[in-house]
Amino acid sequence: MNSHSTLRSYRILIVEDEKVTALDLKLTLEDLGYTVMACVGNGEAAIAAAEDQDIDLILMDIHLDTAMLGTEAAKIIMQRFGIPVLFLSAYTDDQTLEEASDSLPYGYMVKPFEKREVDAAIRIALTRHHADLELRRSEERLRLALEAARMSIWEWTPETDIELQVAVQHTPPQLISENLDDLLVNIHPDDRDKIRQQITSHHRFQQPVRFSKHEGNEYRWVELFASLFRWENGDRRVIGVLHDVHERYLADEQLRQANAVFNSTSEGILITDSQRRVLNVNPAFSHITGYSQEDVRGKNPDEFLHARRHSDQFYPRLVSDAQGHWSGEIACQRKSGEFFPAWEHVCTVLNDDGELQNFVITFSDIAELRRAEKNLATLAYMDALTGVGNRVRLEQVVREALADRTEAQGNVGVLYLDLDGFKLINDTLGHSEGDLLLRVMADRFKQSIREEDTVVRIGGDEFVIVLTGVEHEDNLKVVAEKLLLAVQEPVTLSREKVEVSASIGIVMSRPSVQEYEELLKAADTALFEAKRRGKNRYCIYDFALAMEFNERLRIERNLKQAIRKGELAVEFQPLVDLHSARVYGVEALCRWYHDELGMIPPDRFIPIAEQSDAIVDIGAWVLRESCRELRRWMDAGVPELVVSVNVSARQLTDSSFSELLTATLTEFNIPAAQIELEITETALQANDHVLRQLEHIRKSGVGLAIDDFGTGYSSLSRLKELPFDRVKIDRSFVRDLPQDANDIEICRAIMALCQVLHLRVTAEGVENHDQLEMLRELGCCCIQGYLFSRPMRPELMADWLQQADIRAMLE
Structure with a gap:
């Protein structure tokens, strides 16, 4: 107007x-x-x-x-x-x-x-x-404007030296009046004294505090800016601005945390610009390489760190890649000129416009890991107790011998040997005396055969001797008699002299028996027959024993009927977390209670099942029953548990296994994180389909663990590529702790390897507190064994979980 x-x-x-x-x-x-x-x-x-x-x-x-x-x-x-x-x-x-x-x-x-x-x-x-x-x-x-600045206006009118009237204008602007005490109710208790002190002692002040607009709301970080004014009539007014800085404070806190990580992590970190010129490095980088920040600032890491430069296409491909990062092993060089292997991770940093701004390179020195791998690779072929070969070595030798066999070179002979009376010595004189006996016997076996032949211990008191270039079975009989005589010689142990004998099963490769599994089955069948005939003798696999082998096939057929007849059962054994002193899970173990034969041990029927399709049906049944029992426990209020279920190589090669797993979890409404699959090392030697299946299972949220670690899988260099969460140390490495120095070092190496690869470790077969304390000292986080409980039926396990005092058991 x-x-x-x-x-x-x-x-x-x-x-x-x-x-x-x-x-x-x-x-x-x-x-x-x-x-x-x-x-x-x-x-x-x-x-x-x-x-x-x-x-x-x-x-x-x-x-x-x-x-x-x-x-x-x-x-x-x-x-x-x-x-x-x-x-x-x-x-x-x-x-x-x-x-x-x-x-x-x-x-x-x-x-x-x-x-x-x-x-x-x-x-x-x-x-x-x-x-x-x-x-x-x-x-x-x-x-x-206030909303854009995340600010509010407030005004205080003091009535006395202590009590102030306050008018606070929130967003949207709205003046309200309240005294100082009412205002302080909305300020975090730890910040109230600072506000009182600032108001009474300063003409102007600025103070960050935690502020809540309404009682019960979340506190947010704000900044208070204020000045005190006096009027001619004596009135005093405190006028100021409240600025919401919560997001900025959280961002600053994250930056402080990131800076602490940057300076304290053990991994070397380099930050470069878009042209790969070094801008900053952390202390760990200098500690690992010997280079100071001044030595490398402005330089390309390919010029001083990498023993071999990345290809010209590497960084452009990394920038264009949707993920924008790469991880892999690379050779690096210290300032002294020394080379070392490193595991390196390179990622890109983009600005708000999506343009390349930085490269961040992190790396760790894995020289110690490589040394541990080398030691473990050696141990992977060697029985730690006796120094002879193990199961892995046995399979390698037999398969190579069968592959190289020609008519002129002769056949492959396998002698499966078991010590008679060993269990009695082990039980009466103790495990240490039993171990000494096994070492003595292993040395005698090596002295009784040719240099080109191989002795392996496959577990307990069972040995297998592989001979190549065998022309007649009579040659095997001569070796067997020599071995029997060697075993019969008295053995002087630590406290007394003992005598044992041996039973030997013999098989020679022929057109009807020319595969690794067939040779071992046949030799095992012949060994069983030698024991049945009175021990201290050998037996050659022949037609009659072939009939025995057929009997094993009948067992296999009975296995297929075991599920339908309700002869199988699932029992559970606790898995204990040492850090939290609680049961974090249970392992599901299959048991076979035959109507006529009674309880058949798993080590008797599981190997037979694994060699046939029966293991697929049994495995599916065990998985389903485990989920059924877990659902019952969950409905009954049992604390959250992880159920660990064993999975065989045959199941993993079944293309429908992933669908079966998903359907079973859905049927019983089981969270994927509460199921863990245990896979033996042998199963990992399968084709790439198995590895892809494991990747798919891991992405679904189901946990994966390597069972019986250290006894079967030899390609340890691939361990870092496998999608596992946990490693179970085989009971053979735990049994003699803490007395056996070799077992201690093996466990220590496994712990070091798993720590580098960020894998949890569970030790099997823990039976006493000495073993427990040694494993705890080595850094093991989880244990399983008779020290806590034997496997139990589901209903008994539910009661045990409610009543067990794990902390007391650990003391």
Whole structure:
């Protein structure tokens, strides 16, 4: 509104129930140059006109021709449409004036009135309304600015030296008043004293505090900026700004944490620009390589760190790759010139526009890992107790001999040997004496054969001797007799002299028996027959023993019926977490209770099942029963458990196994994280399909563990590539702890390897506290064994889980 002529262009609505008065007012307004949009006689019509028409001012009578007063209509119009109202009334009583005031009018004129008086009242009302609009727009701009800055305005009015009145303007801006104590209720208790001290001792202050707008809400970090002002009348006012800095504080906290990690991690870290020029390195980088930050700043890591440069396509391919990172082993060089193997991770950092900004390179020195792998690779082929070969070595030697065999070179002979009476010596004289006996026997076996022949111990007191270039079975008989005589020689142990004998099963490769598994089965069958005939003798695999082999096939067929007949059962053994002193899971173990033969040990029927399709059906049944029992425990309120289920190589090669696993978990509503699959090392020697299947299973959330670690798998260099979470140390390495130094070193090496690869470790076969303490000292986090419990039926296990005091058992 810049002129009188501009005022005259405004549109006015007349609300008057007396038609003569309304007409007179209309003529007066038009004579003054205003536009009269309409004349209505009641409040309802006024509200409708205000909604439908573009109106700048309403001249409103108070007493109209309906029950709605003009004051009521004016209040509704102001709240809904913000149109100013000027009352024209003949009433001046207190009640009418109070009701009119409640509707916040822009004027009140008493009838009758003159033409110039009406013009002046309208001009004043419109000018005031325009000023109000400007004020509201200014307040809205301030509100938006405060919201953008995440700030609020607050004002305190102190009444005394201690108590202050406070007015806080939140977003959207709204002044409220409260005393200091009420304000402090919304400030974190640890920050209140700082605010009191700042207010009473400083003219101006800035203080970060944790603030909650309403009781019970989450505290957020804000900054308070304030100044204290004094007026001439003695009043004091504290005026300031509250700035929400919660996200910035959290970001700063993350930066502080990242900086702590950067400076304290044991991995070397380099940060480069987009041109791969070094910007910064951490202390671990200097410790590993010997280079200081000044030595390498501005240089390309390929120039001083990598013994062999990355290819020219490496970094462009990394930038264009969707994942933007690469990990792998690379040879690096220290400042001294020494080379060392490193596991390196390179990733890209993009700015907000998606453009390359930095490369971040992290690496760790894995020289110690490589040494451990080398030691473990040697141990992988060697029986730790006797120094002869182990199962892995046996399979390697036999398969190579069978592959290289020609008619001119002769056949392959296998002698499967078991010591008679060893168990009695082991039980009466102790394990240490039994181990000494095994070492003596292993040395005698090596002295009784040719240098090119091989002695292996496959477990317990069982040995296998492999001879190559065998022309006749008579040659094998001569060796067997020599071995029997060697065993019969008395053995002087630590405390006394003992005598034992041996039983030997013999087989020679021939057209009907020419595979590794067939040779071992045949030799085992011949050994069983030698024992049955009275021990201290040998037996050659022949037609009669072939019939025995067929008997084993019948066992296999019975296995297929075992599930249908309800002869199989699942028992559970606890898995104990040493750090939390609680049972974190149980291992599911299959048992076969035959109607006629009684309980058949797993080591008797599982190997037979694994050589046939029966293991697939048995494995699926065990998985389903394990999930069924877990669901029952969960419904009964048993604390969350992980159930570990053994899976054979045959199951992993079955393309439908992943679907079976998913369907079983869905059927019983079991979270994937509560199931763990245990896979023996032998199973990992299968084809790439098995590895892809493991990757798929791991991505589903199901845990994976390597069972009987150290006894079967030889390609340890691939261990880091496999998707496992946990490693189970075989009981053969735990049994003689802490007395056996070799077992200690083996366990220590396994722990070191798993620590580098971030794998959890569980030790099997823990039976006493000496073993427990040694494993705890070596850093083992989980244990399993008779020290806590033997395998139990599900219902007994549920009760045991509720009652067992693990912490007491660990003491």
